[in-house]
Amino acid sequence: MSDEIIRATIYQPKRIPNIYRPPMGLPLNWKDETSGELPRVVFKFFSSQYLTTNEIALLSEYCRHYINAPCWDATAGFPDELAALRQSANSISTVSDISQWINACLEIAIDPF
Secondary structure, three states, rough: OEEEOOOOOOOOOOOOOOEEOOOOOOOOOOOHHHHHHHHHHHHHHHOOOOOOHHHHHHHHHHHHHHOOHOOOOOOOOOOHHHHHHHHHHHHOOOOHHHHHHHHHHHHHOOOOO
16 A cells, blocks of 8 residues: 555536626626525625635635626726736635735726625
8 A cells, every 4th residue: 555645636516607697798796696605705704704715715716707707808998907817816715815806806996796
């Protein structure tokens, strides 16, 4: 037997669907999530409560959904900043990352929450 550690990647299905509201392709709002899980985590985040890794992952997934909405492409006001936000949303892994990402969104008048 080997003492080597085997790492497995566990597939986690998306909890936020890749669906956008017509006609402009607006993102789904976090308050409209029907399980209640996302609103609960958003309230925890904004009240500075401890977030689990799973809760951070859920907020990260919502951030990716929000910033990838087609409606932002139509505005075309800040294409470089939008591209940077889309890229950085893929690497959100801490509460600090979420805060920094939200602040960067607000700099170009995008408010995900």
